[in-house]
Amino acid sequence: MSVSCHSSKSLRLDNVTYQPLSGSCSSPRNKNMLGLVHSQPCLPFDKRNTVGKTFCSVGVCTYDGVAIESHSQVVEEKVGVLLLNLGGPETLNDVQPFLFNLFADPDIIRLPRLFRFLQRPLAQLISVLRAPKSKEGYAAIGGGSPLRKITDEQAHALKLALEAKNISANIYVGMRYWYPFTEEAIQQIKRDKITRLVVLPLYPQFSISTTGSSIRVLQSLFRKDAHLSRLPVAVIKSWYQREGYVKSMADLIAKELETFAEPSEVMIFFSAHGVPVSYVEDAGDPYRDQMEECIFLIMQELKARGIDNKHTLAYQSRVGPVQWLKPYTDEVLVELGQKGVKNLLAVPVSFVSEHIETLEEIDMEYKDLALESGIENWGRVPALGCTSSFITDLADAVIEALPSATTMSTSSTTSIVVDHDPVRDFVKLFFGSILAFLLLFSPRMISAFKNHLF
Numbered sequence: 001m002s003v004s005c006h007s008s009k010s011l012r013l014d015n016v017t018y019q020p021l022s023g024s025c026s027s028p029r030n031k032n033m034l035g036l037v038h039s040q041p042c043l044p045f046d047k048r049n050t051v052g053k054t055f056c057s058v059g060v061c062t063y064d065g066v067a068i069e070s071h072s073q074v075v076e077e078k079v080g081v082l083l084l085n086l087g088g089p090e091t092l093n094d095v096q097p098f099l100f101n102l103f104a105d106p107d108i109i110r111l112p113r114l115f116r117f118l119q120r121p122l123a124q125l126i127s128v129l130r131a132p133k134s135k136e137g138y139a140a141i142g143g144g145s146p147l148r149k150i151t152d153e154q155a156h157a158l159k160l161a162l163e164a165k166n167i168s169a170n171i172y173v174g175m176r177y178w179y180p181f182t183e184e185a186i187q188q189i190k191r192d193k194i195t196r197l198v199v200l201p202l203y204p205q206f207s208i209s210t211t212g213s214s215i216r217v218l219q220s221l222f223r224k225d226a227h228l229s230r231l232p233v234a235v236i237k238s239w240y241q242r243e244g245y246v247k248s249m250a251d252l253i254a255k256e257l258e259t260f261a262e263p264s265e266v267m268i269f270f271s272a273h274g275v276p277v278s279y280v281e282d283a284g285d286p287y288r289d290q291m292e293e294c295i296f297l298i299m300q301e302l303k304a305r306g307i308d309n310k311h312t313l314a315y316q317s318r319v320g321p322v323q324w325l326k327p328y329t330d331e332v333l334v335e336l337g338q339k340g341v342k343n344l345l346a347v348p349v350s351f352v353s354e355h356i357e358t359l360e361e362i363d364m365e366y367k368d369l370a371l372e373s374g375i376e377n378w379g380r381v382p383a384l385g386c387t388s389s390f391i392t393d394l395a396d397a398v399i400e401a402l403p404s405a406t407t408m409s410t411s412s413t414t415s416i417v418v419d420h421d422p423v424r425d426f427v428k429l430f431f432g433s434i435l436a437f438l439l440l441f442s443p444r445m446i447s448a449f450k451n452h453l454f
């Protein structure tokens with residue numbers, strides 16, 4: 001066992017202290033069938049299977065991964081970081097089952113409780129109706145989503161960034177709607193005997209439909225499992241306000257503005273993935289507020305650099321027959337073209353990887369619409385991906401979160417207060433039943449729904 005003693009600065013956790021490594025190394029990455037990026041800490045010789053175990057009885061002791069200060073007790077600590085993401089179909093055949101998983105999520109289609117039994121049949125119906133349009137989109141970007149590959153790359157980069165800060169951690173990827181599923185990642189975390197877990201959703205802003213949904217899955221897995229319910233977990237609910245993220249976004253925008261002939265004349269057009277208005281107004285989703293604050297912070301950072309362009313925020317990717325957050329991206333693009341805006345830089349802001357909605361919806365559909373509407377010069381800021389300042393900041397977020405890990409069942413960090421109004425619930429129930437009945441049983445309604453909404 002490689003144990004050494006340090007006098008360098010350490011990070012205090014509950015009753016133990018994490019201390020930086022004396023050196024770091026890049027260790028080989030093992031990727032198993034779950035898509036798990038599972039790395040061993042840098043141990044010398046043949047000690048790699050003894051990951052994260054430290055035995056010491058008095059004073060400050062370290063091993064090459066995590067150092068632990070302990071008085072008269074034996075401490076073993078093994079850090080895991082779980083990256084949460086949406087997941088995406090890898091082939092065109094995956095599209096319909098992926099959509100089924102998405103629409104079967106009660107945080108995506110929020111039916112009144114009495115109608116929850118319709119969730120899966122409705123998901124089946126909607127996924128079958130939506131699949132042809134979605135498949136066209138995925139076909140246009142090469143036949144599948146790049147999300148798994150990019151998230152694995154981010155996981156690997158995060159591992160290295162943590163190692164550079166002398167923290168050894170296993171990084172796991174848990175997707176909500178496609179492989180590697182969150183459930184699989186959690187099983188691996190158990191098998192690896194992780195003793196402290198940081199959950200890091202790869203969505204900068206919190207929404208019930210994204211981070212909220214993934215955390216609900218985690219809470220239910222942890223509740224059912226005696227071992228997991230004792231595991232200290234820190235959940236980073238949102239991180240759009242972190243300086244490193246804001247600065248990294250400002251860097252990308254400033255760089256892309258320079259590609260225009262007259263950078264100061266360019267309208268900065270933030271486009272965020274939408275959510276239904278009812279999430280924000282009835283269910284208390286902080287998504288819109290966080291998005292607006294995020295844009296404010298990025299613009300403030302740009303102003304501090306002398307970049308004072310006009311900017312606007314709109315919401316894209318609406319699905320189905322309800323009101324979504326406004327203004328809608330497609331409508332604003334047309335209005336801006338009509339108002340004479342000639343130079344526009346699109347900035348995707350709700351997600352940190354390239355995905356179907358940047359590569360197809362923004363780069364193809366919205367670009368064409370903008371050019372048809374009179375905008376002459378179009379640009380688009382790339383997603384952050386593995387930008388090093390961004391990954392370094394995520395590593396800092398993980399390190400800062402470690403001390404606050406507590407058992408999941410006792411943490412109330414994710415609860416959203418749902419405002420119950422009996423009259424509104426009844427109206428929803430009544431019209432919801434009629435709609436569900438018509439959708440499930442009327443072929444004419446199905447084709448109307450399909451033509452107008454998908």
Ligand SMILES: C=CC1=C(C)c2cc3[nH]c(cc4nc(cc5[nH]c(cc1n2)c(C)c5CCC(=O)O)C(CCC(=O)O)=C4C)c(C)c3C=C
Pocket residue numbers: 086087088089099102107108109130133134145146147203207209210273274275276319350351354355356357
């Ligand atoms: C912050 C990001 C996202 C929010 C909020 C969000 C809410 C949300 N999404 C749908 C429906 C669909 N989303 C789809 C794909 C998709 N969504 C996000 C992110 C957010 N979704 C991403 C990153 C992706 C792409 C994954 C990929 O494969 O690259 C899809 C499938 C694609 C399509 O058919 O358009 C649907 C459908 C709802 C209903 C919703 C909020 C309630």
Ligand SMILES: [Fe+2]
Pocket residue numbers: 273317
């Ligand atoms: Fe979505």
